[in-house]
Amino acid sequence: MDIVELEFDGRDQRVLRFEHAQSGARGYVIVDSTVLGPAMGGCRLWHYPDDDTALRDAQRLARGMSLKNAMAGLPLGGGKAVLQLPHGPFDREAMFSAFGEAVNKFAGDYLTAEDVGTTEEDMRCVREISPFVFGLPTAKGKAGGNPSPWTALGVFRAMSALLARSGRDFSGVTVAVQGLGQVGIALCDLLHDAGASLIVADVNRARLALAVSRGWTVSSVEEIHRAPADIFAPCALGAILSAETIPQLTASMIVGAANNQLAASDDAERLLTRGILYAPDYIVNAGGIINVAAEYFGDDASEVSLRVDGIADRIVAIVEQAASEGVSPAVIADRLAEARVSSGAKLPTAKLSRAS
Numbered sequence: 001m002d003i004v005e006l007e008f009d010g011r012d013q014r015v016l017r018f019e020h021a022q023s024g025a026r027g028y029v030i031v032d033s034t035v036l037g038p039a040m041g042g043c044r045l046w047h048y049p050d051d052d053t054a055l056r057d058a059q060r061l062a063r064g065m066s067l068k069n070a071m072a073g074l075p076l077g078g079g080k081a082v083l084q085l086p087h088g089p090f091d092r093e094a095m096f097s098a099f100g101e102a103v104n105k106f107a108g109d110y111l112t113a114e115d116v117g118t119t120e121e122d123m124r125c126v127r128e129i130s131p132f133v134f135g136l137p138t139a140k141g142k143a144g145g146n147p148s149p150w151t152a153l154g155v156f157r158a159m160s161a162l163l164a165r166s167g168r169d170f171s172g173v174t175v176a177v178q179g180l181g182q183v184g185i186a187l188c189d190l191l192h193d194a195g196a197s198l199i200v201a202d203v204n205r206a207r208l209a210l211a212v213s214r215g216w217t218v219s220s221v222e223e224i225h226r227a228p229a230d231i232f233a234p235c236a237l238g239a240i241l242s243a244e245t246i247p248q249l250t251a252s253m254i255v256g257a258a259n260n261q262l263a264a265s266d267d268a269e270r271l272l273t274r275g276i277l278y279a280p281d282y283i284v285n286a287g288g289i290i291n292v293a294a295e296y297f298g299d300d301a302s303e304v305s306l307r308v309d310g311i312a313d314r315i316v317a318i319v320e321q322a323a324s325e326g327v328s329p330a331v332i333a334d335r336l337a338e339a340r341v342s343s344g345a346k347l348p349t350a351k352l353s354r355a356s
C-alpha cells in the first residue's frame with residue numbers, strides 16, 4: 001500500500017493519495033477544514049479519465065462539505081474521499097479495506113461514509129479496518145444507516161417551504177427529477193405522495209422500469225432539464241447547470257440533491273438573470289450528513305427528523321435575504337458559509353457533542 005501526503009502551495013487542504021496494487025484501490029482522501037470539528041464527508045467511487053481530474057473533484061467536493069456542514073449547524077469540518085473505479089474486475093472488499101487504512105492515517109480528523117457509487121456493505125468493510133466510518137446500521141432508536149432517505153426528505157422540505165412562500169403546495173405542480181438513484185427515488189416517492197406530477201430520467205434502464213411501474217412520466221436523459229416542469233431537481237451528478245443548459249430550462253425553481261450543480265460560479269448569475277430561483281445544493285441536500293453526524297455523535301433517530309426539518313427555514317431565510325439584496329441565493333449561502341468556516345463560530349443550535 002502506497003500512501004503519500006501531497007503538498008500544495010497556497011491551499012490549506014490536507015491531501016492524501018493512496019494506491020493499493022493488489023486490489024486496484026487508488027484515490028485521494030482530503031481534509032478541507034477542521035476549524036469547526038473533524039472533517040466529515042462521504043467516499044465516492046467513480047470513473048475518472050485521469051488522476052488530476054479525480055483530485056480536482058475530491059478537492060471541490062471536500063470544500064463543499066466544509067460549507068455544507070457549517071451551514072447545517074454541525075460542529076464538523078469538511079472532507080471527502082474519491083476512489084477511482086477500475087475499468088476491469090476488482091476485489092471490492094480488498095479495495096475498501098485499503099481505503100480504511102488510508103482513512104486511519106488521519107487518526108480521526110477525517111470521518112467517512114457512503115457517497116455516489118459506495119454502499120453500506122462497502123462501509124462495513126471499512127469498519128473492519130477503521131473506526132472512523134459512519135452510515136452504518138446502529139441500535140434501534142439510534143441515528144444511523146443509509147443517509148439517502150434523509151437527503152431526499154431535506155430536499156422535499158426545501159421544495160415545500162419554497163412553494164409555501166407563494167402560497168402553494170404540490171397540487172398542480174410538476175417536478176422534473178434527473179437521476180433515480182437512492183436519493184432520486186426516495187424524493188419521487190415523497191413528491192408523488194404529496195400530489196406532485198413527476199417527469200423523470202436516468203441512464204439506468206432498471207430505474208426507468210421502476211418509474212414506469214409507479215406511473216411517473218419518463219423523459220430522455222438529454223431532455224430532462226428542459227422538460228415542462230415547475231421545479232427541476234438535479235439528483236444525478238454535478239455541473240448540470242451551465243451556460244449551455246440554463247437558457248433551455250423551463251422550470252422556475254431548481255431544488256435538488258446533486259452536489260456542485262453549478263458548472264461555474266457565474267451560472268448562479270445566469271439563473272438570476274433568467275428569473276429562476278436556485279436553491280443552493282449544499283443547503284438543501286444536508287439531510288444525509290445531518291443523519292451521519294447524528295450517528296457519529298450517538299444521537300437518537302428522533303432528533304434527526306427535527307434537524308432535517310430545519311433545512312426549510314434555512315433555505316427560506318437565504319432566499320429572502322437574496323431577494324432583498326437582489327443577488328442569487330448562492331451568493332448569500334457562500335457568504336454565510338465561508339464566514340462560519342473561517343471564524344470557527346459554532347452555531348448556538350449545534351448542541352451536538354460526542355461522548356468519548
Ligand code: NAI
Pocket residue numbers: 115116117147148149151178179180181182183184201202203204207221235236237238257258259285286288289
Ligand atoms: P446514486 O448513485 O444512488 O444515484 C445517481 C443516479 O443518477 C443513478 O441512478 C444513475 O444511473 C443516475 N445518473 C447518472 N448519470 C445520469 C444522467 N446523465 N442523467 C440521468 N441520470 C443519471 O446517488 P445518490 O446517492 O442518489 O446521490 C445523487 C446525488 O445527490 C449525487 O450528486 C450525490 O453526490 C448527491 N448527494 C447524495 C447524498 C446522499 O445521501 N446519498 C447526500 C448529498 C448529496
